[in-house]
Amino acid sequence: MRKAKKVGVLTLLMSLMLVTACGSNNGATTKENANQPDKTTTEATVATDKKIVFGFSQVGAESGWRTANTTSIQDSAKEAGIDLKFSDAQQKQENQIKALRSFIQQKVDVIGFSPVVESGWDTVLKEAKDAGIPVILTDRSVDSTDTSLYVTFLGSDFVLEGQKAGEWLVEEYKDTTDQVNIVELQGTTGSAPAIDRKEGFEAAIKDHSNLKIITSQTGDFTRAKGKEVMQAFLKANKDIDVLYAHNDDMALGAIQAIEAAGLKPGVDIKIITVDGIKDGFQAASEGKINFIVECNPLFGGQLMEAVKGVVEGKELPKRTVTEEGTFTIEQAKEALPNRKY
Known part of the structure; x- marks a missing residue:
């Protein structure tokens, strides 16, 4: 009987040790987990870093x-x-x-x-x-x-850009009642800048009957097309006072056509343009473009x-x-x- 009791006590002690050991392991696991990043946090970090x-x-x-x-x-x-x-x-x-x-x-x-x-x-x-x-x-x-x-x-604001161009023209010719013939090189047909820059410009000059756009055509915003269309303008009408170009590149192409016709850009034909690229500024510094309205790219x-x-x-x-x-x-x-x- 004593032997049976000893065995029972021993078994109980071993069971308690086992439970305690398991509890210690669980505690260690919890501690380790506490030092590991939470799965949700990790996923959120990955999503943020993506x-x-x-x-x-x-x-x-x-x-x-x-x-x-x-x-x-x-x-x-x-x-x-x-x-x-x-x-x-x-x-x-x-x-x-x-x-x-x-x-x-x-x-x-x-x-x-x-x-x-x-x-x-x-x-x-x-x-x-x-x-x-x-x-x-x-x-x-x-x-x-x-x-x-x-x-x-x-x-x-393309309308405002066109308006600024027109306001400069009004100021430039405020002391004359003679008709001022304007040709316009428009941007790509149907594009927002072409539509709006035209609208703003026309609104600015509408109350000045001596400022007249005699012809307007697209130059597709390119130098080559600007030159080609300006050549056609000059053939059709020798009495051009002002060129309004919807961008610098078309104006730069037009300058080539004006010079080829024996005229001085900026003097014989005043030039207003929009954009403000470096080549446009170079032409303006040489007196070939009179006024630039900036469009910041x-x-x-x-x-x-x-x-x-x-x-x-x-x-x-x-x-x-x-x-x-x-x-x-x-x-x-x-x-x-x-x-x-």
């Missing part, structure tokens, strides 16, 4: 302004640590629509694009909205009445901040206007050495 994928469709490379804009976007994306999927539409709307649909299929986080023209975007923008991918417009707007199809529009940093803001769920303003100035010949001379584009 690169934002941004699909961007550019109009093309039709001008010095556009090239500077592209460089600004690409460099800013790299600096911001954003994975940029870039597409050049070569000034064709069908190429841009294909690019946007490709971005949707790739399930990028945000889509951005500078529309070739204003109309014809609703269908593809609805596809992006249905896929849950926010869209940011840059530089140019769309004419959709459904503003829910895009988050924000970042760019210039270096908004890549602002765009990347907007992309991050969208991903973080921040509420962005529907319209963000870039800061811009105007330049006379003397002001262009002064600014030229520090011009970045």
Whole structure:
């Protein structure tokens, strides 16, 4: 019996030791787990550290302004640590629509694009909205009445740019009642800057009957086309006082045509232009362009901040206007050495 009792006590002691040992192991495991990152926290960190994928469709490379804009976007994306999927539409709307649909299929986080023209975007923008991918417009707007199809529009006020150009012209000819013949080189037909810069300019000069646009034609924002169209203007009418070009590149092409015709740009024909690229400033410093309305292409940093803001769920303003100035010949001379584009 004593032996049986001893065995029983021994068994009980061993059981207690085993329970205690298991309790110690559990305590050790808990301590180790406390030092390990929580699974939920780890997953959240991974999600936060995941690169934002941004699909961007550019109009093309039709001008010095556009090239500077592209460089600004690409460099800013790299600096911001954003994975940029870039597409050049070569000034064709069908190429841009294909690019946007490709971005949707790739399930990028945000889509951005500078529309070739204003109309014809609703269908593809609805596809992006249905896929849950926010869209940011840059530089140019769309004419959709459904503003829910895009988050924000970042760019210039093209109407104001045209208005500034017209106001300078009114001031320049305020002391004359003689008719002033104006020719206009428009941007790409149907594009926002072409429509708006024309509208703003005409609004500024409408109360001055002596300021008359005698002909207006698209130069597609390119130097080659600007030269070609200006040649046609000069053949059709020798009495041209002013050229209003919707961008510097068309004006620079037109200058070649004016000089080839034996005339002095900036003197025989006064030139007003929009953009403010370095080549335009060079021409202005030489007296060949009389007035430049700036359109700032270096908004890549602002765009990347907007992309991050969208991903973080921040509420962005529907319209963000870039800061811009105007330049006379003397002001262009002064600014030229520090011009970045």
